[in-house]
Amino acid sequence: MSDCVFCDIVAGTAPASIAYQDDVVIAFMDIRPINHGQLVVIPRKHSTYLANMDEETGKHLFTVTARLVQAVRNSGVKCEGVNLLLADGEVAGQEIFHTHILVIPRFREDAFQVSAEWSTKPDRDELDEAAARISRAYQLLH
Secondary structure: OOOOHHHHHHHOOOOOOEEEEOOOEEEEEOOOOOOOOOEEEEEOOOOOOHHHOOHHHHHHHHHHHHHHHHHHHHOOOOOOEEEEEOOOOHHHOOOOOOOOEEEEEEOOOOOOOOOOOOOOOOOHHHHHHHHHHHHHHHHHOO
């Protein structure tokens, strides 16, 4: 895709500081990191959303991401914990429409925050109804 910066990185026509690559995925340093050492992990083959990616690529993407989390922890980069962020869709915060996972090194008192109203507790009937709807939708995928 000519209008996708991540595809340009895969093609070698845009600069990137590569931390890992193989035939399926590539991981590079984020140029706008939340914290130093933040990685972007992408499939080489373009997929706009997670659901557009084939299952084998998805498995490999998550396997490599998990290994990179450990590599970040072992690298000497300041890291007391890690957040993984996969924004799927504009309202979820996706800005580059090529599936990607951010590996965000975390440490006490860094500036990154995940905030929401965590005290909302739906009743069990509402949870059961939502679970049933999602289960039916999932079954239709296969």
